[in-house]
Amino acid sequence: MKPKIPLQEKDDREFWDGFYLDKRAVDFPSPFAVYCNKKLPQKSKIFELGCGNGRDALFFLREGHDITACDLSEVAIKSLQRTGSGYFFIGNFTRLEKRQSTELFDAVYSRFSLHAVDEEAASRTLRWTYDSLLPKGFFFMEVRSTKDKLCGQGKEVGKNEFITDHYRRFIDRNEIISELRTIGFNVIEDIEGEGLAPHHDEDPVVIRIVAQKN
Numbered sequence: 412m413k414p415k416i417p418l419q420e421k422d423d424r425e426f427w428d429g430f431y432l433d434k435r436a437v438d439f440p441s442p443f444a445v446y447c448n449k450k451l452p453q454k455s456k457i458f459e460l461g462c463g464n465g466r467d468a469l470f471f472l473r474e475g476h477d478i479t480a481c482d483l484s485e486v487a488i489k490s491l492q493r494t495g496s497g498y499f500f501i502g503n504f505t506r507l508e509k510r511q512s513t514e515l516f517d518a519v520y521s522r523f524s525l526h527a528v529d530e531e532a533a534s535r536t537l538r539w540t541y542d543s544l545l546p547k548g549f550f551f552m553e554v555r556s557t558k559d560k561l562c563g564q565g566k567e568v569g570k571n572e573f574i575t576d577h578y579r580r581f582i583d584r585n586e587i588i589s590e591l592r593t594i595g596f597n598v599i600e601d602i603e604g605e606g607l608a609p610h611h612d613e614d615p616v617v618i619r620i621v622a623q624k625n
Contacts (some may be wrong), residue, residue, distance in 0.1 A: 427466070434583070438466055440469075447549075454477065456476070457476050457477065457517065458479045460524045461522075463484070465487065468499070469494070469497075477497075481499070488500065517544075517546070517549065518549040521550075524539075530569075537591065538594060541594050545595070545624070546624060550623070553620075556617055557582050558603065558616045596623065596624060597623045600619070603619075604617075
């Protein structure tokens, strides 16, 4: 049974639809996806939170994994659905239904998605993630850090939340690690710095975390 498509309510949807329609997104896998793939068992069942144009989801499929992924961008998802592989649906990953025991995943993957939602929505997603993993399942997360140079630029709309051309919430490393541990995760790797997610002439400070369900 596949997850139902939740309500789509996101101020940034027009921005991202335009971003993917204009083909501004790259189509090769991110360094984070390559990094995570080395840690995954063969033929893992993966759920991606906010897959965008599918650059990483399609890479995981090519590597022999099973992918379920969602995104609010109708433009991106309809393009991915035409590939005929994986399961892609339009939806808000912060409002996914609690999964049943027969629908658990080996890994949940989130790259540059949790910093695109507010703190309450992110916390709800982290709890869903824990409940949706098999025992010893992996949670892979990469987000922009509060130490990134963009933090503080644009219109301030909340704690570490700013709007430039679109919304971003910058993440505090200690706070996110504490929250993951409180939920029940074992944080087995955490890195913060530049050089992890370069894009053209930009090299943001990001937090990269590998956690595992206890």
